[in-house]
Amino acid sequence: MFTQFKNIDTAFSHIKRFSLLMIIACLLISGFSIYKGFTMVDRAQQKVYILANGKVLEAAAGDRKDNIAVEIRDHVKVFHHYFFSLDPDEKVIQSNINAALNLADESAKRAYDNLKEKGYFNNLISANISQEILVDSTLVDLDAYPYVFTCYATQRLIRSSSTIRRKLVTTGTLRNVSRSDNNPHGFLIQRWQTLDNHDEPLNPSR
Missing domain, CATH: 1.20.5 (Single alpha-helices involved in coiled-coils or other helix-helix interfaces)
Structure with a gap:
């Protein structure tokens, strides 16, 4: 048991x-x-998957701090592209300027108003001048906030008889803002000003 x-x-x-x-x-x-x-x-x-020219591309996502210098340079490049890439068409000029002003504060608006008051855009239209810009380089100082940048670029004013080249140097600061469709990088350019904008010798072959 x-x-x-x-x-x-x-x-x-x-x-x-x-x-x-x-x-x-x-x-x-x-x-x-x-x-x-x-x-x-x-x-x-x-x-991250990006659709480019009908193809799906895979990209690696990283922290904002890892890519901040790249994003700043691209933000500055896009702003200058919209502000200075102009055709002799009032609608094109206004559309590009509006896109540029979404990326900067009132300092860019003042620069636009000054050019408009001087008849700069009307001269482009009346003389059938197209304006292009190529950003050569952008220096960024990340040691202080707001971030300071200096942009070096080349402008081309194209007309039927000739092409004028100008060297352009601008500077300003950037602060963080919310990202949006109009401002995908989430930066706002402040205190934007032109340091140099002089004509280069004309090259008739270009």
């Missing part, structure tokens, strides 16, 4: 240990599965 009870107690002890081991194993498997799931989600979030 006692032997039977002893066997039952031993069997129950074995079942108890086996059940405990199974519970621990299930917990370990569940924990590992959750960890792997979070890891896969994190990797997926690091992938």
Whole structure:
């Protein structure tokens, strides 16, 4: 009789240990599965897909601080492109200027108003002049905030009879703002001013 009870107690002890081991194993498997799931989600979030010319391209996402200099340079380049890439068409000029003014503060608006008051844009239209700009380089100082930049660019004023080249140097600061469709980099140019804008010798072959 006692032997039977002893066997039952031993069997129950074995079942108890086996059940405990199974519970621990299930917990370990569940924990590992959750960890792997979070890891896969994190990797997926690091992938960015860009649609360019009808093709889907994969890009790596990083922290803003890792790419801030690149984003600043592109923001400055886009601003100068819109502000200085003009055709002898009032609608094109206004559209580009509006896009540029979304990226800068009232200092850019004042520069536009001054040019407009001097009849600069009317002269482009009346003389059928197209204006292009090529940003050569942009220096950025990240040691202080707002960030300071200096932009070096080349302007081309194209007319039927000739092409005029101008060297352009501008400077300003940038502060962080919210990203939007009109301002995808999330920067605002402040205290923008032109340091130099002089004509280069005319090259008739260009």
